[in-house]
Amino acid sequence: MNIFKKSIAIAFLILLMASIAWSYETEYVVVVLLDGIRYTESLGDPSGTYCPLLTDLTSEGVVHDSAFNDVITNTRNAVPATWMGRFYSLQDTSYLGNDVQFCRYPTFWEYARVGLSLPASKAVYVTPDYGTSTWLPSFYPGYGPDYWPSFHHPERIGDYNLAVFDSAVTVLKRDHPVISYIYLPDSDHAGHSGDWEYYIAEILQADSLVAALWDTIQADPLMAGKTTMMVTNDHGRHDDDHGGFQGHGDDCFGCRHVMLFSLGPDFKRNVHVDSPRASIADIAATAGELLGFDTPYSTGRVLEELFGGPYQYLPGDVNMYNGIWPPSVIGGDVTYLVNYFRSLSERCLIGGFYSSADINGDCLVIGSDVTSLVQYFRVGADIIGCRDYPPAWPVPDDLPPGAPEGWPNCE
Ligand SMILES: [Zn+2]
Ligand SMILES: [Zn+2]
Structure with a gap:
């Protein structure tokens, strides 16, 4: 399949995914x-020396090992780049009688409040109180102060991280904000x-606070399982x-x-990914994808590689549809898989992986998958799909009786 055909197929797949709601x-x-x-002091250390709790939590989420601030x-x-989904220098202005600095492009709170018609209480920024030095969101036409988040500013006394954590817990439990940004400054x-010991102590504390934040979320009746x-x-x-x-x-x-x-219900679990390269400017668009708001002035991308499906395929249906509906595993799939190895052509990829041809669940498509597929027919051995590409099967009841146009197909 040439690149053009492949991109058409991917476009159809995206349309299909969208149309099945x-x-x-x-x-x-x-x-x-x-x-x-x-x-090297956080999740880049597989033994989790300084982030033991987050390292434990990786079994519930997805770690991107190739994430960068490249600018x-x-x-x-x-920090403003994570809000705006792009890098752009803050601008000075005078606002309400103070000299302040603001974002030149809308921030993800503004996008969320405009796109989802949210009240201020549903978009929050928790940060130590930097007074008039607090960087502000944008004045961008169509966005701006009417759509800024509610600011939760604990005083800068004592332990800043702890104060921010306490504020965050209070506001999450009370307001259940749709979009929150929690800034913990102390490690820097x-x-x-x-002082290395001090630096490490702050990392250990941040590690425990983030884990406690996740526990708080999972203990909340509204946010658990939906955050x-x-x-x-x-x-x-x-x-x-x-x-x-x-x-x-x-x-x-x-x-x-x-x-x-x-971590979240739509993301992969217990997986490290390292491609494609990710940027901290990609977070805004990814949040928009999850919640359903647009980030039109962001230059970042949706981090598709974090998403855990479900994917439209049936494990073992090697050639994916190919004229037969509903999708099924038949003898022709063995033939197809053998031919695939003969020609080694690149096709049938979903999310970059030939998921329907992984029969034995090792997330590889290799010769042993032929053996496993034959064993399925001979002795009824299980077909085990790749954990990283959980299949949407059985498909929802509202799938049309005939194959929808664009159902993934290897031909
Ligand atoms: Zn450096
Ligand atoms: Zn610094």
Whole structure:
């Protein structure tokens, strides 16, 4: 299948997915930003030395191991980039008698409030109180102050992260905001101190606060099972060849590489993905996809690779439909699979993987799948699909009796 045909097929598939009204389970999105933690001290360390609780939680979510701030690795550019879904410098202005700085493009709170007609209480920003230095959302025509989030600003006394956590728990339980952004600043300050023990202590604390936040969400009668949480950083810190953990701000790998850990009912579980490359500017569009609002001025993409299906295929129906409806596993599928290996052509991909031909559930399509498929016919052995591509089967009752146009097909 040539590229053109393949993109037509993918377009049909997307239309099909949309037309069958496969709405997402997610009703709430919570973004948590941990300021300036290097990936080697977070989920980039498989043993979870400094993030033991988040590392445990990875069995319930999807870790993107190739997530970056590839633009400017400082907080004042990167945090607004996560809001706007693009990088663009803040602008100075005078607002309500104060000198302030604001976003030049709409933020995801504004997109959500416009697109979903949300009251302010349903879009929240929890951050320490930086007073008039607090970066503001946009004044963009059609968006702007009427659509800003409600700000929850604990005073900057004592432990900032703890104060933000307490505020966040209160507002989540009380208001059940549809879209929340929770900013935990302390790890960055600790890193700048140059005191490794202090830096690590703040990471351990952030780890426990984020895990506790997830527990709070899962204990809430409304938000449990319907909330997607995405945890990220604005930037990393210098790798040891470029100045070490004390600083950040250049384009070294340590500064650019960040955590992107996502949990939710529509995402994969217990999986690490590392392609395609993700940006912190992709979070806004991904939140929009889940909740159903547009982010027209964002340059980011929807992080499709995080989504866990369900996918439109029947495991073992190797050639996918091919004129026979409803989809079924028949002898012709063995022939098709053997021919596939002979020609090694690239086809039948769903989400980048030939999922219907993985018979034995190892998320590979190799010779042993032929053997397994033959065993299915001979002795009734189970067909086990790939866990990373959960099939939408049995399909919903409202599927039309005949094959819908564009049902995935290998021909
Ligand atoms: Zn910093
Ligand atoms: Zn650096």
